[in-house]
Amino acid sequence: QRPNNFPPGPPVLPLLGNILQLNLENPLKDFERLRKSYGDVYSIFIGRKPAVVINGMKAVKEAIVTKATDFAGRPQDMFINEVTQRKGVIMADYGSSWREHRRFHANLMSSTNQKVKPSLTYLSLQLYDTFPVIRHLPLPFQKKAFQKSNHFFRYYVLDNGSSSFSEEQLIMNSLDLHGAGTDTTSNSLLTGFLYLMNYPHIQERCQQEIDRVLEGNCQASFEDRHKMPYTQAVIHEVQRVANTVPTALHCTTRDTELMGYSIPKGTLIIENLTSVLNEEGQWKFPHEFNPENFLNDQGEFVKPEAFMPFSAGPRVCLGEGLARMELFLMMVTLLRKFKFIWPEEAGEPDFTQVYGITMSPKPYCMKVQLRAPQ
Numbered sequence: 001q002r003p004n005n006f007p008p009g010p011p012v013l014p015l016l017g018n019i020l021q022l023n024l025e026n027p028l029k030d031f032e033r034l035r036k037s038y039g040d041v042y043s044i045f046i047g048r049k050p051a052v053v054i055n056g057m058k059a060v061k062e063a064i065v066t067k068a069t070d071f072a073g074r075p076q077d078m079f080i081n082e083v084t085q086r087k088g089v090i091m092a093d094y095g096s097s098w099r100e101h102r103r104f105h106a107n108l109m110s111s112t113n114q115k116v117k118p119s120l121t122y123l124s125l126q127l128y129d130t131f132p133v134i135r136h137l138p139l140p141f142q143k144k145a146f147q148k149s150n151h152f153f154r155y156y157v158l159d160n161g162s163s164s165f166s167e168e169q170l171i172m173n174s175l176d177l178h179g180a181g182t183d184t185t186s187n188s189l190l191t192g193f194l195y196l197m198n199y200p201h202i203q204e205r206c207q208q209e210i211d212r213v214l215e216g217n218c219q220a221s222f223e224d225r226h227k228m229p230y231t232q233a234v235i236h237e238v239q240r241v242a243n244t245v246p247t248a249l250h251c252t253t254r255d256t257e258l259m260g261y262s263i264p265k266g267t268l269i270i271e272n273l274t275s276v277l278n279e280e281g282q283w284k285f286p287h288e289f290n291p292e293n294f295l296n297d298q299g300e301f302v303k304p305e306a307f308m309p310f311s312a313g314p315r316v317c318l319g320e321g322l323a324r325m326e327l328f329l330m331m332v333t334l335l336r337k338f339k340f341i342w343p344e345e346a347g348e349p350d351f352t353q354v355y356g357i358t359m360s361p362k363p364y365c366m367k368v369q370l371r372a373p374q
């Protein structure tokens with residue numbers, strides 16, 4: 001039974017709840033269908049466990065920004081909590097350990113993020129784990145990676161006397177950052193190049209802008225983005241359609257209210273970010289790939305409020321700054337050097353995403369042509 005004044009939802013079967021009404025391989029269409037019947041805030045039962053699904057910018061904002069701390073918890077009774085032993089940042093509940101670790105990483109990132117190089121601390125950890133072969137190569141990067149990783153570990157162990165810092169926490173935190181930071185950025189890039197190959201006029205317009213702004217410079221810097229409104233709009237539009245993290249799981253930290261409904265403490269919250277990124281009324285072209293979604297009539301870059309691929313509020317993505325920098329520098333550097341072509345023999349492109357904690361495009365082939373030096 002739904003508690004008093006709980007958000008409405010479909011009829012519930014004993015023990016099974018609503019799981020027969022959800023396609024567990026990809027529930028996003030079901031979430032949208034249920035929204036049409038029950039509104040922006042509704043409830044479903046996953047077995048016997050109630051969950052509230054929050055859709056659309058207005059409701060999502062009220063929950064995670066206006067009522068920020070009320071909705072900043074993470075569920076603690078799931079299988080993943082056993083695996084992570086309730087440590088780390090991502091699945092840690094709202095509380096002092098989460099706060100201390102989040103602050104530690106945020107400080108480390110921002111103190112070193114002033115220039116591009118410092119993010120090597122994180123990048124090197126990721127690269128080192130992803131491509132173990134680099135350990136055996138005599139690359140200058142090797143030494144840097146080691147120094148930076150050592151810096152990270154030393155900083156963690158020495159500079160933090162608090163009780164929530166421990167070796168187990170360090171391991172879980174490293175795994176969290178590795179997990180959260182690799183698939184997300186690389187899947188966004190994969191989606192980006194899939195679209196750019198199939199919208200060659202958009203790719204060319206980016207290249208013209210990049211050539212013009214970087215003329216005479218050997219490298220792009222993150223600051224150059226202010227001079228590249230069109231490329232910025234394209235990268236943001238890529239993130240919008242890539243919808244890389246389609247939902248975020250939260251948990252209420254106290255009895256609270258949302259859009260007039262009552263939600264008890266400890267309720268699982270499914271924040272449907274997909275429903276914001278393609279919400280009608282928020283975007284000029286919600287259902288197509290179109291950089292105009294981020295450009296005003298003067299061709300200037302503008303970021304609508306509904307652009308929330310990193311979520312918002314206290315649990316907003318910790319790596320947002322790093323991810324935005326990575327996406328910009330990688331896209332600009334690659335587009336400057338190469339032309340990306342959809343191979344004729346590949347037939348019609350399939351833009352359907354494969355559902356998961358992170359969404360990815362289906363595997364595809366690309367033709368890469370070196371551009372004449374600009």
Ligand code: HEM
Nearest residue numbers: 089090180181184185244245248310311315317318319323
């Ligand atoms: C395009 C790339 C990325 C996207 C779209 C993305 C998106 C997200 C989203 C939607 C969340 C959940 C927020 C919530 O619960 O409301 C999240 C959390 C998180 N992300 Fe990212 N992310 C990206 C890259 C990164 C990178 C590069 C890192 C770090 C190296 C990172 C670290 C984290 C961490 C640690 C959390 C958990 C924060 C917390 O629970 O307090 N992410 N991200």
